[in-house]
Amino acid sequence: MKRTLFRTRIKFCGMTRPGDVRLAGELGVDAVGFIFAADSPRRVDAEEARAMRVALAPMVSPVAVFRDNSSEEVRDVVRRVRPVLLQFHGNEEDAFCRSFGLPYLKAIAMGTGSGQGAVDFIALRVRYAGASGFLFDSHGAGESPGQGRTFDWSRLKPGIETPFFVSGGLTADNVHDAALALLPWGVDVSSGIERSPGLKDGDLMRRFVEEVRRADCAELGKSCEAG
Numbered sequence: 001m002k003r004t005l006f007r008t009r010i011k012f013c014g015m016t017r018p019g020d021v022r023l024a025g026e027l028g029v030d031a032v033g034f035i036f037a038a039d040s041p042r043r044v045d046a047e048e049a050r051a052m053r054v055a056l057a058p059m060v061s062p063v064a065v066f067r068d069n070s071s072e073e074v075r076d077v078v079r080r081v082r083p084v085l086l087q088f089h090g091n092e093e094d095a096f097c098r099s100f101g102l103p104y105l106k107a108i109a110m111g112t113g114s115g116q117g118a119v120d121f122i123a124l125r126v127r128y129a130g131a132s133g134f135l136f137d138s139h140g141a142g143e144s145p146g147q148g149r150t151f152d153w154s155r156l157k158p159g160i161e162t163p164f165f166v167s168g169g170l171t172a173d174n175v176h177d178a179a180l181a182l183l184p185w186g187v188d189v190s191s192g193i194e195r196s197p198g199l200k201d202g203d204l205m206r207r208f209v210e211e212v213r214r215a216d217c218a219e220l221g222k223s224c225e226a227g
């Protein structure tokens with residue numbers, strides 16, 4: 001999408017401890033994700049997520065992340081955790097995703113490596129007409145997300161007109177390049193800020209945020225020079 005603001009949103013995903021949620025807020029992160037997918041090592045239940053929600057700083061958005069959960073499970077999380085955004089990583093279709101009355105992001109499985117074509121963004125917009133945005137992640141269709149691998153970023157061509165997030169294998173070492181190459185609405189990270197699945201590392205969290213802000217400053221500098 002055409003860049004008019006120069007702040008890349010940051011979402012830290014797979015939170016399992018209130019202390020990590022608190023630190024994310026202090027670092028200026030925009031959103032934190034609680035994962036309810038059955039097969040995730042970062043899975044939390046609604047009560048654990050509720051306890052972490054209490055640790056959220058003002059203006060930090062709680063996001064509920066699912067992968068082929070039942071509608072009863074999603075409804076239960078919505079009622080008990082009160083997320084402001086839903087994120088769906090499985091085979092969910094638009095009618096299912098929008099049925100909970102909350103904005104949603106649809107995660108798109110990009111697979112790993114290169115050799116696949118550019119993303120057909122128009123087709124995605126048609127298929128997920130109710131989506132607030134997309135999240136391009138590196139897992140293959142049917143694979144578990146959160147494996148810490150990148151995908152071929154060149155498959156995302158400039159000019160995407162809907163907010164999109166980049167995720168999959170982002171770390172403090174590559175997020176600067178990803179942000180500048182793709183100018184995404186936001187970046188999403190889970191394993192790249194962890195010591196082990198679900199246990200975030202304060203230094204990695206801080207470095208990740210610093211690198212995103214460094215990319216934002218570079219982009220802002222370019223546009224100032226261009227007048």
Ligand SMILES: O=C(O)c1ccccc1N[C@@H]1O[C@H](COP(=O)(O)O)[C@@H](O)[C@H]1O
Nearest residue numbers: 013037040145146148167168169190191
């Ligand atoms: O992280 C998980 O375990 C997970 C499970 C089910 C759905 C989504 C999950 N995480 C998402 O994976 C991506 C990237 O993670 P990583 O940084 O490569 O580890 C991110 O969008 C998380 O929201």
